[in-house]
Structures are given as C-alpha cells and as structure tokens.
Amino acid sequence: MQPCSREMQAMNSLLSPTQQIPLQDLQPNGNSGTHQAQIHNPQFDPTSSHDDFLDQMLSTLPSCSWSDLKSPWDPPKSDETPPSNHDNNVGFHYDEILASKLRQHQINGGGGGTTAAMKMMMQQQMMLPGRPIAAAGGGGLTMPLHNDIVDGSSFKSPNQQGGEGSVQALYNGFGAGSLHGTNNQSPNQPQHFHHPQGGNMQTQSFGATAGTVMNQSQASGSTTGGAPAQPKQRVRARRGQATDPHSIAERLRRERIAERMKALQELVPNANKTDKASMLDEIIDYVKFLQLQVKVLSMSRLGGAAAVAPLVADMPSEGGDCVQTTAGGGGSLQRNSNGNQPSANNDSLTVTEHQVAKLMEEDMGSAMQYLQGKGLCLMPISLATAISTATCHSRNPMINKGSSSNHPLLQSNGDGPSSPSMSVLTVQSATMGNGGLDGSAKDAASVSKP
Amino acid sequence: MMNTPQQVKNPSSSLKSRFITRFLGALTKITAEDPISSSSPTRIFQRYRRIKVASNKSMAYSVRSRRIWSRAMLSRFRSRRSAFSGRRSSVKTTNCTTSPPPALIKVTINEKKTAKGGLDMQTDELRELVPGGEAMDVCNLLDETAHYIKCLTTQVQVMRKIVDFYHLSK
Numbered sequence: 213m214q215p216c217s218r219e220m221q222a223m224n225s226l227l228s229p230t231q232q233i234p235l236q237d238l239q240p241n242g243n244s245g246t247h248q249a250q251i252h253n254p255q256f257d258p259t260s261s262h263d264d265f266l267d268q269m270l271s272t273l274p275s276c277s278w279s280d281l282k283s284p285w286d287p288p289k290s291d292e293t294p295p296s297n298h299d300n301n302v303g304f305h306y307d308e309i310l311a312s313k314l315r316q317h318q319i320n321g322g323g324g325g326t327t328a329a330m331k332m333m334m335q336q337q338m339m340l341p342g343r344p345i346a347a348a349g350g351g352g353l354t355m356p357l358h359n360d361i362v363d364g365s366s367f368k369s370p371n372q373q374g375g376e377g378s379v380q381a382l383y384n385g386f387g388a389g390s391l392h393g394t395n396n397q398s399p400n401q402p403q404h405f406h407h408p409q410g411g412n413m414q415t416q417s418f419g420a421t422a423g424t425v426m427n428q429s430q431a432s433g434s435t436t437g438g439a440p441a442q443p444k445q446r447v448r449a450r451r452g453q454a455t456d457p458h459s460i461a462e463r464l465r466r467e468r469i470a471e472r473m474k475a476l477q478e479l480v481p482n483a484n485k486t487d488k489a490s491m492l493d494e495i496i497d498y499v500k501f502l503q504l505q506v507k508v509l510s511m512s513r514l515g516g517a518a519a520v521a522p523l524v525a526d527m528p529s530e531g532g533d534c535v536q537t538t539a540g541g542g543g544s545l546q547r548n549s550n551g552n553q554p555s556a557n558n559d560s561l562t563v564t565e566h567q568v569a570k571l572m573e574e575d576m577g578s579a580m581q582y583l584q585g586k587g588l589c590l591m592p593i594s595l596a597t598a599i600s601t602a603t604c605h606s607r608n609p610m611i612n613k614g615s616s617s618n619h620p621l622l623q624s625n626g627d628g629p630s631s632p633s634m635s636v637l638t639v640q641s642a643t644m645g646n647g648g649l650d651g652s653a654k655d656a657a658s659v660s661k662p
Numbered sequence: 663m664m665n666t667p668q669q670v671k672n673p674s675s676s677l678k679s680r681f682i683t684r685f686l687g688a689l690t691k692i693t694a695e696d697p698i699s700s701s702s703p704t705r706i707f708q709r710y711r712r713i714k715v716a717s718n719k720s721m722a723y724s725v726r727s728r729r730i731w732s733r734a735m736l737s738r739f740r741s742r743r744s745a746f747s748g749r750r751s752s753v754k755t756t757n758c759t760t761s762p763p764p765a766l767i768k769v770t771i772n773e774k775k776t777a778k779g780g781l782d783m784q785t786d787e788l789r790e791l792v793p794g795g796e797a798m799d800v801c802n803l804l805d806e807t808a809h810y811i812k813c814l815t816t817q818v819q820v821m822r823k824i825v826d827f828y829h830l831s832k
Contacts, residue, residue: 480811492788499811503791503814506821510710511714609764
C-alpha cells in the first residue's frame with residue numbers, strides 16, 4: 213500500500229521530530245493531493261529569481277509532474293503552510309513541506325540551486341524502484357525537492373529520496389486528475405504552475421499528452437480543459453486534411469489528376485485555361501488536330517505533285533469534323549479551291565497546304581483564317597459529297613476518292629456565279645452537316661460565311 | 663511547342679529516330695509498289711491510307727508496348743491485318759482491344775460516377791481519341807494522352823520534314 217514507506221521512513225528519520233509522520237497514514241492515492249498537514253518549513257529561502265530559474269530547472273526535467281505536485285497544494289504563495297484541505301494524509305507532511313518549498317522556490321525564483329545538483333537528485337529519484345511514474349513524474353517532482361534541498365540544505369539525499377517517494381505516491385494518485393488541482397489554486401500559483409509546465413512541456417512530452425495539455429493550459433489558463441481537449445486535438449484533423457482513408461484516397465487521386473493535367477498543359481498550346489473543363493476541351497481539340505495533321509501530311513506525301521490537288525471547300529470546319537467523319541479513312545481531307553485560284557495550280561496548292569499544315573500546328577484558328585483569306589477551307593469528304601450532289605452539278609460523286617473530287621469540284625468552282633451559291637450551300641449544308649456529324653454545338657457555331 | 667523533340671530515354675535510339683527509320687522504310691516500300699505517277703484516284707486514296715497507317719504503325723512500333731495506347735494500336739493493326747487476310751480475328755480483337763480486366767472496368771465506371779459531372783463528357787471524348795482509352799481510368803488516360811500527344815507531334819514533325827524534302831527535291 214505504501215511502496216514509499218521506505219522513503220518515508222528515511223524521510224521521517226531525518227525530519228525533525230515534529231515532522232514525524234506515521235507511515236500508515238501514507239496513502240499513495242490521489243488523496244495525496246489533499247494531504248496537507250501543517251508543514252514545517254524551516255528551510256525556506258525565499259528568493260526572487262522566479263520563473264526563469266524554475267524554467268531552467270524544469271527544462272531539464274523529463275516530466276510534467278509539476279502540475280501534479282502543485283495541484284494538491286494550493287496554499288497561497290505567501291502562505292508557507294499548506295492549506296489544510298488536504299488533511300487526509302498526515303503522513304505526507306514532508307511531502308507537503310517539499311511541495312510548499314517547491315512552491316516557494318517557484319514563487320521566489322528558487323534561489324541558486326545548481327542544475328547539476330538538481331540533475332543528480334533527479335537521477336537519484338529516478339532510480340527509485342517500482343515507480344514507473346518516477347521516470348516521468350519523479351523527475352518533475354524531484355525538481356522541487358532538489359530545489360528545496362539545495363536551497364534549504366536541510367534535507368539530505370535520503371530525505372530527497374523519501375520525499376520523492378512520497379511525492380511519487382502523491383503523484384501516482386494524481387494522474388490526469390491532478391491537473392484539476394491546478395485550478396483550485398490561487399490565481400497566483402497557476403501562473404507558476406503553468407509557466408514551468410510550459411517550460412517542461414516544451415522540452416518534454418510527458419506521455420505526449422500532458423505536454424499538449426500544459427501548453428493548452430498555458431494558453432487557456434486552465435489545465436482541466438487540456439486533458440479532455442488533448443485527445444480531441446489529436447483526432448481532429450487539420451484543416452484541409454482528412455483522416456478518413458476514403459477521403460485520403462480521393463485526395464491522392466485528385467492530386468494525381470492535377471499533376472497530369474499540368475503536364476498536359478505544357479504540351480498543348482493555348483494552355484492558359486485554368487478551368488479543368490476548358491483545359492480538357494483544349495486537349496481534345498489538340499489531339500484531334502494532330503491526328504488530322506498526320507492525315508494531311510500523309511496525303512501530301514503522295515508525291516506532292518499532280519497526283520493530289522488539295523481541295524478546299526468554303527466551309528471552315530474544325531479539325532474535329534474531319535476526324536469524326538473519317539472513322540478509319542472515310543473522310544480524307546478535301547480542299548476546294550475557290551474562285552481566287554481559278555487554275556488548280558498543284559504546286560501553289562501544295563505550298564498552301566504546307567502553309568496550312570504549318571499554321572495548323574501552331575494555331576488552328578490562324579490556320580483557318582489563313583485559309584479563309586485565300587478563300588479556302590477544310591471540309592470532310594462526306595460533306596463535299598453531299599454538297600456536290602445537292603448542287604446538282606454534274607460531277608463525279610466523291611466517295612472517299614480524294615483526287616477524283618478535284619476535277620469535278622474544280623470545274624464547278626471555276627464557275628464564278630456558281631461559287632457563291634455553292635459557298636452558300638456549303639455553309640448551309642455545313643451547318644446541317646455539322647449538326648449531323650458532330651453533335652457539339654460549338655462546331656456549328658464555328659462555321660463562318662465567307 | 664515541343665521543346666524536346668527527342669525522348670531522352672536513349673539518345674542513340676530515341677523515339678524520333680526509331681520512328682523515322684521505320685516510317686521511311688515503309689514509305690519507300692509503298693512508293694515502290696505504287697508509283698506516284700499513277701493517277702487513279704482510288705489508287706491515290708489507297709496510297710494515302712497506306713501511308714497514314716504506316717505512319718501510325720511506325721510510331722506505335724517505335725513505342726512498342728511501353729504505353730497502353732501503343733499496345734492498343736498495335737493489337738488493332740494486327741487484328742485488322744488478320745481480318746484482311748481472312749483469318750478469324752474477332753477473338754483477337756475482342757481480347758486485345760476491348761476486354762480490359764474487370765478491375766479496370768470497375769474502376770472506369772466508378773471514376774465516371776465520381777468524377778465531376780461536367781468532365782465526364784470530355785473524358786469520354788478523350789477516350790475515343792486516344793487508342794485504348796476506353797479501358798483506362800482518368801489518371802492513366804491523362805498520362806497516356808500526354809505521351810500520345812508527344813508521339814503525334816513527333817510524327818507530324820518528321821512527316822512534314824519529309825514532305826518538305828520531297829517538295830524541294832521535285
């Protein structure tokens with residue numbers, strides 16, 4: 213029941229007779245906090261070094277037992293005798309003495325105890341057997357003891373040990389509840405408690421909980437709220453981060469997608485769009501455009517000479533239209549030269565084609581503008597077929613035959629009066645064709661009348 | 663546009679050089695079989711088709727199976743070729759191009775459901791454009807798209823240079 217009896221005895225032996233404490237009264241429970249018999253504190257050296265000294269000491273301690281130590285005793289600073297609210301354990305007189313001394317030291321700055329001595333004493337305390345808390349709390353608890361001892365020079369090391377044992381007993385009972393004790397203290401004392409506690413906590417992590425608690429208490433001025441808040445703080449995720457595995461996975465996925473989008477942005481020109489949807493649109497258009505370019509180039513490679521005279525229709529169509537209609541080759545690119553170039557000059561057309569291809573690489577819009585400037589445009593074969601049949605001009609049906617359509621269209625285009633009508637028709641059918649070919653409204657909107 | 667026309671994987675055999683080698687070989691073969699002077703429209707169109715296919719194929723072969731889209735493209739070519747030759751290719755086609763592992767399918771479906779509403783349409787469109795895109799989740803799809811764009815750009819560059827060369831030499 214009293215594991216610290218040994219220490220108590222030793223302590224008792226050294227204490228003044230008046231301070232003899234019946235061992236049986238010792239209770240290593242939380243009541244320890246309440247035990248505050250009259251305490252003889254013959255050796256009080258009120259100094260005024262205050263908190264900085266204490267912080268120094270405390271920073272070396274591996275525990276935050278401060279609060280525990282402090283909590284049971286809340287006599288006012290000026291009071292050298294601990295309040296009698298802790299009368300349960302008479303045997304803890306010397307504990308109280310020590311505690312009060314500690315308090316005194318805290319209040320007064322603790323005099324000039326050497327940290328080395330403190331550490332030594334701490335270690336001694338730490339070595340006390342059977343006290344898991346000793347490591348954690350003993351250090352802190354012993355600190356005041358050391359203070360007392362060093363300053364008071366009245367206690368010898370055995371006393372310290374004994375005191376430490378008792379203090380540990382006290383401390384054992386404290387647990388988290390000891391924190392509450394701090395609230396009971398006078399306003400002056402909490403400051404001291406919190407201050408050293410804060411110093412402790414910052415350097416130590418007493419169970420990692422007390423530290424946070426202490427810090428919290430410092431901030432809030434109340435340690436009670438710290439203990440329950442600690443677990444909450446632990447569990448509650450930081451803003452923007454979730455602890456839920458699903459949301460974490462979701463976040464990872466989103467991040468990866470954002471990464472890819474950024475990479476794509478560099479590849480695709482006109483990638484200044486911040487909107488994901490528009491960015492995707494841009495990417496899609498670009499892919500279509502590149503595929504179209506491959507087709508165009510493969511066409512032009514057919515000798516670049518008389519074999520293929522590129523035909524350009526009047527309808528500026530997005531590359532997507534042509535691609536849509538291809539579906540594996542159905543729609544090759546056709547270019548119908550308009551009245552601007554009455555003679556189907558293959559070379560010039562080829563040059564134009566290359567120009568267009570070059571422009572298309574940079575900017576589809578500029579390519580279209582270039583074509584329009586020349587009175588040309590791109591058009592899918594099916595559309596050209598529809599146009600040719602619709603205009604009732606006698607020409608060979610253009611069914612996936614790139615070059616065959618050249619001549620008939622050229623012939624028809626050569627007609628001055630017919631070209632405007634055809635162009636109009638082209639636009640109209642293009643509008644319809646667009647709707648039929650590609651359901652997206654934007655393509656229809658892009659059709660422009662020459 | 664493309665800052666690095668060559669893939670830096672292996673300077674001696676970059677993607678570009680591999681593609682050029684293959685494509686020029688195919689091109690010479692085609693021009694040999696089909697002289698340019700033949701002006702039959704059908705022939706010309708066929709030739710155009712062949713060249714286009716050769717170009718895409720060369721690129722796909724240069725990439726080999728490192729990419730999903732190249733694998734899909736290659737399987738498509740093979741199935742098409744076998745279809746032309748009369749062999750039973752349906753099985754091949756379905757296996758290679760349209761039967762992604764069930765897990766992938768599920769992922770795709772889930773992705774579509776959970777993806778932002780407006781982007782589903784574009785994602786689908788992208789899937790159609792990029793070969794083998796149906797069986798990819800959005801993340802992979804974007805990855806493949808990036809590589810596909812790179813390869814397409816290389817393709818276009820090379821072809822344009824060849825065309826210029828042709829044009830100049832004529």
